[in-house]
Amino acid sequence: MTDERRRRPGGRTARVTAAVRAATVAALTEHGWNGLAVEDVAARAGVNKTTIYRRWGGRDALVADILLAAADQRIAPPDTGTLRGDLVAFVRQVRDALVAPANRALMSTLAGGGHDSSLAELGRRYWAARFARARPMVERAVARGELAADVDADALIVRVVGPVWFGVFGPRTDVDDAFVEDCVEIVLRGTATQAGNSSVHPEKSNP
Amino acid sequence: MTDERRRRPGGRTARVTAAVRAATVAALTEHGWNGLAVEDVAARAGVNKTTIYRRWGGRDALVADILLAAADQRIAPPDTGTLRGDLVAFVRQVRDALVAPANRALMSTLAGGGHDSSLAELGRRYWAARFARARPMVERAVARGELAADVDADALIVRVVGPVWFGVFGPRTDVDDAFVEDCVEIVLRGTATQAGNSSVHPEKSNP
The missing domain is CATH 1.10.357.10 (Tetracycline Repressor, domain 2)
Structure with missing residues (x-):
């Protein structure tokens, strides 16, 4: 994902957001929607799964975040x-x-x-x-x-x-x-x- | 699937073919391609998985069979x-x-x-x-x-x-x-x- 949060460019928030989005796309590509697991995304992104649940809420919201960011900006x-x-x-x-x-x-x-x-x-x-x-x-x-x-x-x-x-x-x-x-x-x-x-x-x- | 083998209309071959095709579509709808398992298809169709491996060869061939039958006939x-x-x-x-x-x-x-x-x-x-x-x-x-x-x-x-x-x-x-x-x-x-x-x-x- 080339898109990143603007308010703290280069900061930890931006890095985590970018890593989680990239990990979500990679997991989706490999396992499909039915096999998409927050644990797997967290492991790929190198973050704790509670970070994902706290910031995004779950796998629906992860994919929604990517899609709506794309709809707005790409x-x-x-x-x-x-x-x-x-x-x-x-x-x-x-x-x-x-x-x-x-x-x-x-x-x-x-x-x-x-x-x-x-x-x-x-x-x-x-x-x-x-x-x-x-x-x-x-x-x-x-x-x-x-x-x-x-x-x-x-x-x-x-x-x-x-x-x-x-x-x-x-x-x-x-x-x-x-x-x-x-x-x-x-x-x-x-x-x-x-x-x-x-x-x-x-x-x-x-x- | 409404399509059935023609050579033995109503016979066991036709029933097995129809059941396996329907089970493949149901499994694909529920689990997606990445989660599609021959064992699951066999259980849904009520046939032994060796029947599927012998007649179709595997999950690629199961989906190919449905798609190509659709391309020819539907x-x-x-x-x-x-x-x-x-x-x-x-x-x-x-x-x-x-x-x-x-x-x-x-x-x-x-x-x-x-x-x-x-x-x-x-x-x-x-x-x-x-x-x-x-x-x-x-x-x-x-x-x-x-x-x-x-x-x-x-x-x-x-x-x-x-x-x-x-x-x-x-x-x-x-x-x-x-x-x-x-x-x-x-x-x-x-x-x-x-x-x-x-x-x-x-x-x-x-x-």
Whole structure:
């Protein structure tokens, strides 16, 4: 984990946080959600398990901490001045995050959690935070006149992110920059055509 | 699992196969890939573990058997006479399969298997079989003149399936029939527009 607590940079709190987060991802990668044990995380991080229980509360909270820190900080919402530019930058950031092994473990843990209510609740919080961070790209495009006001922002985000997400976690498609640009281009043009060329004006910008 | 061996319908082989497949999915859902044990599967299915080792060989082969049977049989490639009709029917079938809890466990097992070479090999075989089954939809569209001959069939499939796959495994989007139809519509129109209206002719059909 590159993210660390800000209030005591380099201090013991930051070191413990970073060590515990890294240990959680390593344990999750090796044993999966069902085999994730606080004792194992503590041993890997070189801390006492009571430190983890006191600061985080348990394994749900450990994974929640990593996911929500990632949702807040790892993928900053781009603001390039055009919807196309924002979406291409955004989907590239998502792609770069997804191909990291730690994120593969975290995302597949969330994806498999349909039967586990604490994981399902974690997933709801994680995705709500992610979409709240992404939605302003669409809202700015509406304000600039690039999109109709009644556009479904979340559906648009799902359509541009979906092929990359599926490509990485499913068939391991080569999701290079050209693939990402095509994803955004096709969805924007398809959306514009579907709405009789009135809902998307990708050339217009207001920097 | 609804799929059963054909050569002895209703016989002991078919019953054992169905019981072992169901037990494998149940064990995978409860314990994940890392906790999947042949002993546990055998106990759930009411068979001796030597039966499983003799017929399947081990836990990799158990999961491979289920996945490849699903790839072959659960999702038959549609042939409606138009590319749009085929893709809408196909993505609906994918959606219906994905929302089943058993498939959530199987897919998240595959998705998380980046660090596990036997799982990665299983994933390669599974996705190769799935794309081989889907590709003829695109090839027929090329033969009918609906798509340019140089279209990237796999990329087209990733683009129409991706939003549904991400929606189900990520933010749990409501992937209803209207969402599926919009996915196909937007990708086909976006692809046509991108290629100067020459690569997709969605209205043309040859039933």
